[in-house]
Amino acid sequence: MNLHLTRRYRFAASHRLHSAQLSEEENRRVYGKCNNPYGHGHNYVVEVAVSGPVDRATGMIANLADLDAFVAREVIEPFDYKFLNQDVAAFGERVPTTENLCIEIFNRLREFPRARLERVRVEETGLNSFEYTGEPAGSCQ
Amino acid sequence: MVYLTRKIEFSASHLYHNPAFSAEENRRVFGKCNNPHGHGHNYVLEVTVAGDPDPATGMVLDLKELKEILQREVTDRMDHRFLNYEVPELSGKIPTCENIATVIWTLLKPEITRGHLHRVRLYETPDLFVDCYGEGPAGGNGAEASR
Numbered sequence: 001m002n003l004h005l006t007r008r009y010r011f012a013a014s015h016r017l018h019s020a021q022l023s024e025e026e027n028r029r030v031y032g033k034c035n036n037p038y039g040h041g042h043n044y045v046v047e048v049a050v051s052g053p054v055d056r057a058t059g060m061i062a063n064l065a066d067l068d069a070f071v072a073r074e075v076i077e078p079f080d081y082k083f084l085n086q087d088v089a090a091f092g093e094r095v096p097t098t099e100n101l102c103i104e105i106f107n108r109l110r111e112f113p114r115a116r117l118e119r120v121r122v123e124e125t126g127l128n129s130f131e132y133t134g135e136p137a138g139s140c141q
Numbered sequence: 142m143v144y145l146t147r148k149i150e151f152s153a154s155h156l157y158h159n160p161a162f163s164a165e166e167n168r169r170v171f172g173k174c175n176n177p178h179g180h181g182h183n184y185v186l187e188v189t190v191a192g193d194p195d196p197a198t199g200m201v202l203d204l205k206e207l208k209e210i211l212q213r214e215v216t217d218r219m220d221h222r223f224l225n226y227e228v229p230e231l232s233g234k235i236p237t238c239e240n241i242a243t244v245i246w247t248l249l250k251p252e253i254t255r256g257h258l259h260r261v262r263l264y265e266t267p268d269l270f271v272d273c274y275g276e277g278p279a280g281g282n283g284a285e286a287s288r
Contacts (some may be wrong), residue, residue, distance in 0.1 A: 001156060001243050001246065001274075001275065001276060002273070002274040002275060002276065003240070003242065003243065003269065003271055003272065003273050003274075004272040004274075005239060005269075005270075005271050006270050006271070006272065007268060007269055007270070008267070008268040010267075032252075049272075053238065054237075054239045055245070057159055057162070058157075058159065058170055058235060058237070059157070059167070059234055059235030059236070059237035059239060059240045060168065060235075060237050060239060061239055061271075063170065064174060087188055120277070
């Protein structure tokens with residue numbers, strides 16, 4: 001059976017959308033309110049989907065305790081109640097849009113040892129969300 | 142191709158316990174889910190059927206028919222039941238969300254004769270769900286027979 005197990009997690013963080021490659025005026029035009037200099041925050045929701053064979057002894061693709069601990073260590077602890085631009089090294093240069101956040105979270109979780117990572121979906125608000133399923137082998141990201 | 146989804150809810154209890162494990166191992170692997178008298182959830186089931194609308198009716202399949210299938214195959218079997226002891230299809234299996242979704246897929250697959258069963262999504266809680274696509278290539282969108 002082809003099964004995907006999905007778990008939802010939450011963290012709260014702030015960010016500012018500002019690109020060093022754009023002028024001040026362009027930044028304001030492109031990012032609007034999201035370019036306000038002191039940043040602003042969201043309650044993010046992260047859906048993590050994994051797949052794999054169901055262990056006959058446990059009935060599980062992966063033990064949720066293992067998945068929860070891995071996501072907590074790789075994503076929740078480094079991101080929760082943080083300013084993404086300054087507290088997460090990956091966003092020193094890269095703009096912390098939710099697109100880039102989604103890719104960063106996927107890359108942090110792809111080495112989960114107990115199952116195959118299928119998809120990361122990030123809700124920035126209840127009205128917008130982003131999904132990433134990884135890049136084909138050999139491409140850079 | 143159009144994907145039609147119908148949602149139902151059922152409430153049931155279960156516990157996780159493998160008789161081949163020691164008591165200590167059961168507690169370690171299954172945690173709170175190993176509590177001996179079980180516990181319950183309000184399960185939410187989303188069943189997605191894929192197909193082309195019939196030109197005469199504009200429908201992939203009659204929702205009434207799907208509702209009856211879900212009532213008979215899922216609600217009547219599982220609603221307000223203790224899954225470990227009262228659902229023979231789960232006998233000998235740990236009634237995890239993975240195994241329940243697989244049983245539901247297996248029960249529904251032969252019953253859906255208009256269009257084809259694309260996905261069974263079973264929510265154990267709003268923060269935990271399993272998608273079953275049947276026998277497809279691992280990691281892919283298994284319901285697409287051509288893939």
